[in-house]
Amino acid sequence: MDDSIKSKAAKILADFLVENGKRKTPERFAILNSVYSMRGHFSLEELSEEMETNNFRVSKATLYNTMNLLLAVRLVVKHNIDNVTKYEATFINGNHCHQICTNCGKVTEVNTMAITTTLMGMKLKRFHQEGFTLYFYGLCSSCQTKFKRKLAKKLAKQNK
Amino acid sequence: MDDSIKSKAAKILADFLVENGKRKTPERFAILNSVYSMRGHFSLEELSEEMETNNFRVSKATLYNTMNLLLAVRLVVKHNIDNVTKYEATFINGNHCHQICTNCGKVTEVNTMAITTTLMGMKLKRFHQEGFTLYFYGLCSSCQTKFKRKLAKKLAKQNK
DNA sequence: TTCACTGCAAACGCTTTGCATATGG
DNA sequence: CCATATGCAAAGCGTTTGCAGTGAA
Numbered sequence: 001m002d003d004s005i006k007s008k009a010a011k012i013l014a015d016f017l018v019e020n021g022k023r024k025t026p027e028r029f030a031i032l033n034s035v036y037s038m039r040g041h042f043s044l045e046e047l048s049e050e051m052e053t054n055n056f057r058v059s060k061a062t063l064y065n066t067m068n069l070l071l072a073v074r075l076v077v078k079h080n081i082d083n084v085t086k087y088e089a090t091f092i093n094g095n096h097c098h099q100i101c102t103n104c105g106k107v108t109e110v111n112t113m114a115i116t117t118t119l120m121g122m123k124l125k126r127f128h129q130e131g132f133t134l135y136f137y138g139l140c141s142s143c144q145t146k147f148k149r150k151l152a153k154k155l156a157k158q159n160k
Numbered sequence: 161m162d163d164s165i166k167s168k169a170a171k172i173l174a175d176f177l178v179e180n181g182k183r184k185t186p187e188r189f190a191i192l193n194s195v196y197s198m199r200g201h202f203s204l205e206e207l208s209e210e211m212e213t214n215n216f217r218v219s220k221a222t223l224y225n226t227m228n229l230l231l232a233v234r235l236v237v238k239h240n241i242d243n244v245t246k247y248e249a250t251f252i253n254g255n256h257c258h259q260i261c262t263n264c265g266k267v268t269e270v271n272t273m274a275i276t277t278t279l280m281g282m283k284l285k286r287f288h289q290e291g292f293t294l295y296f297y298g299l300c301s302s303c304q305t306k307f308k309r310k311l312a313k314k315l316a317k318q319n320k
Numbered sequence: 321t322t323c324a325c326t327g328c329a330a331a332c333g334c335t336t337t338g339c340a341t342a343t344g345g
Numbered sequence: 346c347c348a349t350a351t352g353c354a355a356a357g358c359g360t361t362t363g364c365a366g367t368g369a370a
Contacts, residue, residue, distance in 0.1 A: 025344070139287070187326070
């Protein structure tokens, strides 16, 4: 991961902490560092493992507490898909949308610059927007073909 | 709630059940009926209460099971905001977006026809879209003013 | 008649909480 | 110094699971 991104993220966190009268503890920066070492979606457990490979152990309580801080600053986004919680660093990969297959549950990412700029540029009433999360629901390509085959079979049966 | 919407929803469910070799049990239709009697976001518990006022009691297992069916047909959408799960009937109020305040957690709805038509019309690669969910994150108006006051105080202090 | 569905209660696992200890400012 | 954070372990609670009984097809 690009270190300049990491240091930018650390600065954002530091400013936020000072601004809100919170402490700049080593745990918080170590967690942020690990978060920005992860690729794509990750669970708390996976994050914890990443931290241990860096020889930095933190308690679950601290992990949860810190992730909530990172969420508040939007250095991290949280997803809850099929009752599974995953996190994602926001600076990496920037704003992107997710496609979720309602049949098999597969999640894929879509980069849609057009949408991003439209949505980020939106002026909302009585609301100061800082970001967004967008999920598309539907059928992934392999589930589509499954359904087509199923349908074809059914029609063949009817025409017998 | 408009009964024609309820009966349309019931038809969608019935078709889905037949299509997938599932049974048309009274519980499933009673649950759907209650779902479409709710206003806005609701929890499973609130849904359960609504059902009891209709003198129809179902077990939690059945409630969860059925809500998953309704989610699969997209007769219902599930939100998980601040670790709280809420459901919402999709036919009522159609497609709309949510504004979530990252400071106080307040959730408000936005009707943005423009966005809806843009997003629904989007052709996604290797994906057959059937709907979407969009969340805007930022500061609600009252939290904005709070921050402004805080900032003003701070500046006044510095200029002393 | 059969197999999917329901109800019940127990199990599960993620998240929160309380308290003693440690530490940043 | 003291208010905030951390670690640990226990508690909490929404969701899932297993199994026996029920009922739709």
